[in-house]
Amino acid sequence: MVISIVIPCFNEESNLDIFYNTIKKTMINFWDNIELIFINDGSSDNTFHKLEQIYNEDKKHVRVINFSRNFGKEAALLAGLKKSVGDYVSIIDADLQQNPKYLIKMIEFLESNQDYDMVAAYQQMRKEGKVLTFFKNSFYNLINRISEIEFVKSASDFRTLRRNVVDSIIKLPERCRFSKGIFSWVGFKTYYIEYEVEDRNSGESKWSFWKLFTYALNGIISFSDLPLKISSFTGIILCMISLIYMTIIVIKTLIFGEAVAGFPTLICVILLTSGLQMFFMGILGQYVARTFTETKNRPIYIVKSSLD
The missing domain is CATH 1.10.287 (Helix Hairpins)
Structure with a gap:
């Protein structure tokens, strides 16, 4: 059993060392079967050089994809999924807000429940402000009313997929991608687990209100006429x-x-x-x-x- 972990990176220079050490320590029982796929999404800091150092220290487990410029997280996710070879493919952010310990729960669940193809994490209690929470909840209420597929409220890209799900996703050729919708559209049986968001190790969120609004608008247009x-x-x-x-x-x-x-x-x-x-x-x-x-x-x- 091979486990691929896809990690999109944009200006995560200060987080990468502690992320690598944390995930290695957390996944120690699976470590011989792990591949880490880092995607440098056109970072303006020294993220790629830091990834080079990590790769040179652990060429057995680390893969690095370096974009020519910033193409966005959706493109980085697709690149990582295409690069992966694992029987299970997990997606996680590099800022440590998503604790790698949940990946073990996801993998163990899929191992013991063959009728499920995907495990996705969602936030029950959101830590952001009430205004942002209101707009996110409004988005999910709206898109579930106008779309033919179901969007689970607060479900994130933090998830683990079987190989058949990954193969189905990378076959979709669309360029205006909305992964939350794509994960639902492919139609495989998904189990949702609650997770608690940790504080960022360092840096600030890359998602401004305007970027979130644009992302939500893209989702509505992509999955409803x-x-x-x-x-x-x-x-x-x-x-x-x-x-x-x-x-x-x-x-x-x-x-x-x-x-x-x-x-x-x-x-x-x-x-x-x-x-x-x-x-x-x-x-x-x-x-x-x-x-x-x-x-x-x-x-x-x-x-x-x-x-x-």
Whole structure:
């Protein structure tokens, strides 16, 4: 049994030594069958040089993929999954907020429950602020209403997959990737375990509110066409209202003659419909942009160098 552990890295220079030592100590009973796949996602610090040092000290267990620039965590995950050869493949962050001890629980569960193909970790008690928690919960409530697949609230990329799940995921060619949705879309039976998020060893989170918002928007557009349906439905309703209003104006003009009154109302209606048009054009533009990205057929990532 070989266990591959995929670790995306972006500016994690100060965390890598302690992460390597921690995971080696934690996984000591599995260590002979472990491969660690680090993906340097275009870091601007000395992350790659630190990974080179770790590789030179342990060439048996360490693999390193070095991107030519920052392509994002989704690309790093895909690169790691493609590189992996393990019967089990685990995904974990390098900042030690996700304790490696949970990987043992995941592997042991899959070993003793052959009808499950994946174990995913979720947070029951979130440590972030109430505002951010509110927006994340709202996202999950929304996407579960409009998507055909189920998104488990607070489920993370921290998980362990059997080989058949990994093979299915890497066959998906899409470039606008949303892993949380892909993990659910492939349809294998998943067991969810609760985990407690640790404090970061050092550094700050790479996920700003705007990046999280963009990521959530990508998930909604990638796994639901309901926004387009809402746009069409709203357009039909507005057309019907406009026809009714136009009929009323024509009748009033024929009966009472031409009147100047109603100019403010007309301006409000124009502003409202113009605003809605721009809003729904923006939604349509998001879908067109993703179609454009897919048709260009550019690689999801470019590997500058690798150590294996």
